[in-house]
Amino acid sequence: MLGYTAAEVMNKITPADISDPREVIMRARELSAELGTQITPGFEALVFKASRGIEDIYELTYVRKDGSRFPAVVSVTALRDAQDAIIGYLLIGTDNTARKQAEEALLKAGALQRAIFSSANFSSIATDAKGVIQIFNVGAERMLGYTAAEVMNKITPADISDPQEVIARAKGLSLELGTRIAPGFEALVFKASRGIEDIYELTYVRKDGSRFPAVVSVTALRDAQDAIIGYLLIGTDNTARKQADEALQTERQRAELAAVLLAAVVESSSDAVIGLDLNSVVTRWNAAAERIFGYSAEEMVGRSIRLIIPPDRQGDDEQILATIKRGGFVEHFETERVRKDGGLITVSVTVTPIKDAHGQVVAFSKVARDITEHKRAAQVIRQLNTDLERRVVERTAQLQTANRELEAFCYSVSHDLRAPLRSLDGFSQALLEDCSDKLDAQGQDYLRRVRASSQRMAQLIDDLLNLSRISRVEMSRELVDLSKMAHEVAEELRVTAPQRDAEFVVAEGLVAETDPRLLRVVLTNLFANAWKFTARQPRARIEFGCSGKNGSKEYFTRDNGAGFDQAYAGKLFGAFQRLHAASDFPGTGIGLATVQRIIQRQGGRVWAEGKVDHGATFHFTL
Amino acid sequence: MFDKTILLVEDNADDEALTIRALKKSNVTNELVVARDGVEALDYLFGTGAYAGRNTTVLPGLVLLDLKLPKLDGLEVLRRLRADERTRRLPVVVLTSSKEEPDLVKSYNLGANSYIRKPVDFNQFTEAVRQLGLYWLMLNEVPRS
Numbered sequence: 001m002l003g004y005t006a007a008e009v010m011n012k013i014t015p016a017d018i019s020d021p022r023e024v025i026m027r028a029r030e031l032s033a034e035l036g037t038q039i040t041p042g043f044e045a046l047v048f049k050a051s052r053g054i055e056d057i058y059e060l061t062y063v064r065k066d067g068s069r070f071p072a073v074v075s076v077t078a079l080r081d082a083q084d085a086i087i088g089y090l091l092i093g094t095d096n097t098a099r100k101q102a103e104e105a106l107l108k109a110g111a112l113q114r115a116i117f118s119s120a121n122f123s124s125i126a127t128d129a130k131g132v133i134q135i136f137n138v139g140a141e142r143m144l145g146y147t148a149a150e151v152m153n154k155i156t157p158a159d160i161s162d163p164q165e166v167i168a169r170a171k172g173l174s175l176e177l178g179t180r181i182a183p184g185f186e187a188l189v190f191k192a193s194r195g196i197e198d199i200y201e202l203t204y205v206r207k208d209g210s211r212f213p214a215v216v217s218v219t220a221l222r223d224a225q226d227a228i229i230g231y232l233l234i235g236t237d238n239t240a241r242k243q244a245d246e247a248l249q250t251e252r253q254r255a256e257l258a259a260v261l262l263a264a265v266v267e268s269s270s271d272a273v274i275g276l277d278l279n280s281v282v283t284r285w286n287a288a289a290e291r292i293f294g295y296s297a298e299e300m301v302g303r304s305i306r307l308i309i310p311p312d313r314q315g316d317d318e319q320i321l322a323t324i325k326r327g328g329f330v331e332h333f334e335t336e337r338v339r340k341d342g343g344l345i346t347v348s349v350t351v352t353p354i355k356d357a358h359g360q361v362v363a364f365s366k367v368a369r370d371i372t373e374h375k376r377a378a379q380v381i382r383q384l385n386t387d388l389e390r391r392v393v394e395r396t397a398q399l400q401t402a403n404r405e406l407e408a409f410c411y412s413v414s415h416d417l418r419a420p421l422r423s424l425d426g427f428s429q430a431l432l433e434d435c436s437d438k439l440d441a442q443g444q445d446y447l448r449r450v451r452a453s454s455q456r457m458a459q460l461i462d463d464l465l466n467l468s469r470i471s472r473v474e475m476s477r478e479l480v481d482l483s484k485m486a487h488e489v490a491e492e493l494r495v496t497a498p499q500r501d502a503e504f505v506v507a508e509g510l511v512a513e514t515d516p517r518l519l520r521v522v523l524t525n526l527f528a529n530a531w532k533f534t535a536r537q538p539r540a541r542i543e544f545g546c547s548g549k550n551g552s553k554e555y556f557t558r559d560n561g562a563g564f565d566q567a568y569a570g571k572l573f574g575a576f577q578r579l580h581a582a583s584d585f586p587g588t589g590i591g592l593a594t595v596q597r598i599i600q601r602q603g604g605r606v607w608a609e610g611k612v613d614h615g616a617t618f619h620f621t622l
Numbered sequence: 623m624f625d626k627t628i629l630l631v632e633d634n635a636d637d638e639a640l641t642i643r644a645l646k647k648s649n650v651t652n653e654l655v656v657a658r659d660g661v662e663a664l665d666y667l668f669g670t671g672a673y674a675g676r677n678t679t680v681l682p683g684l685v686l687l688d689l690k691l692p693k694l695d696g697l698e699v700l701r702r703l704r705a706d707e708r709t710r711r712l713p714v715v716v717l718t719s720s721k722e723e724p725d726l727v728k729s730y731n732l733g734a735n736s737y738i739r740k741p742v743d744f745n746q747f748t749e750a751v752r753q754l755g756l757y758w759l760m761l762n763e764v765p766r767s
Contacts, residue, residue: 410722411720411722411725414719414720414721414722415689415690415718415719415720416690416719418719418720418740418742419634419636419637419719420636421742422636422637422640422719422740422741422742422744422747423636423637423640425742425743425744426636426640426643426744426747427636427640428744429744429745430640430643430744451743451744454742455742455743458742458743469723
């Protein structure tokens, strides 16, 4: 064992010299501590216990002559004489290498087992042959919420499994294996007990009642005689995978639904949806395609799309498909197609390439919309618009001509109709002045009447011209202080007859967006009317105000004058319409017609309320 | 005042008679020359046509110009007067029937000194002529040359 000859060691060295020196030192230290006495690291350490009559067998590493080592088990005995005195020591050693190796292997296996059992990620549950839990590792504790003490020797894994699933499993296995299997622990281990490898999904129930999906692997534990002494159930929490599965399932369902929806959309689309392979052979032909082109899907699928393309358009179509195949982009285009009945229709077409996973174009999808009717309608609309524009131009020209004629007419009236009146008036006056001695009172009266009529006609002409001018002037719109304007107009009237006792009541702060010049004409006319028809009142009262109703403002002028019969209210605004004799109240009957024309040109409304001898109120909106 | 001639440009004989009567009633006794159309008015002022040889350095003190005239209308007469160095500063009063806005604007743009609309009422007309004569022939001053 040691490689020395007896002659080399006898009477020369001690066994300590062939022992691992460090172990000798360790042993001396340990024994010193154990026995409470100082023991020298050397031969004494190897035999001290034996010297005290204590049987001593220990492990020790011997060092061979060549320096190699081996583990030995050494048994030390003290040799004594008749007087029991120690005369020497016997050290019997055996080579311990083989045993040591076996032990190490065992230790290693144990470590593996421990590792398995202490893994927190697996629930390792070992049971006896009847299923009663014997081992419940930390993983099982963590996953299931029980402590090992709570379950060991108390329950079986069936008690922590979903009862419904256990029953279902028992039924399934009974059917599968043709033998009756009890719904309980047996159902969980039956296959394993028959030596069949068994991994299955199972829902475990935690101590708090919550559940989680587990994948369980079951192994039967057997003794040396191959009899089953128990079962090992190793489980992993399957929640994450289950969720991933479910997500995948949902995704798949969604995709399926999308596909169904898409198919429904395609089928119900009012546009023709046509599938083509790379050779322009129809692979898909929806209901709208049938309707638009007159061919049924049966007639078209498997045939070339060229069937519906007019001969002079075939080149175009091939070019477009080639462009798209090369990865080019073709915007939707308008073209013509031939229906089954031979009719030519206009369609708007979009071509989309169908690509495989590598981006290779493998087919085409064509969406075509029948725009024949649309085109026709657009053409009609264009024609109508052209007609309308032409008519507008014509009417505008006519209107301009009419306006020019009207202006010329007015100009002419303005100049030529007045001149004779001047003569009538002027020479009547000359007669009165130069020949009064030849005219009696009646003759003079006649001449005065001629003059009055001339002047009245001149006034009529002026008023008419004003009325027509109102229609011709361009309107502006700006913010106008109506109250201020009313005060000014009132003042202008007042100075014509300062002796009159008249009160003007003007509401303050009235502002409107309107044409200031035209509105001034309105106010002047209305105020002048009020002024005129209150002439006989001992105290005239003329009011201007605003009553806002329904968000639109209604302005009014009110007087306490002669008023009028409401039955004739509508006639007031007609040109030359008068409700009073000129001898009572002078006037040409143009004023209110002018007011109405201005208000209407601005998009407003004017109306009157009155009662004989109780004044009049004129309302207007802008 | 007495050395200032009045040039009345008027085609209507009635108006001419009434104007003369009104001037007389207003005691405006200046010499009155009547031109019955636009061409005649220019001939008088520039010494051409019927007025060839007239001493054109003697200009009227006032021109009463109607707008509606045969041959050459009042506005054209005015334009030519203002274009000529001799008559650029001549007082011209438009005396006409209308008060149409475009007539007013064009007259003033062409350099009319005044714009009077003839009233139908002869009394008012007389009053207007009186004030005209008073203002343009007595009160108003013009450059000598």
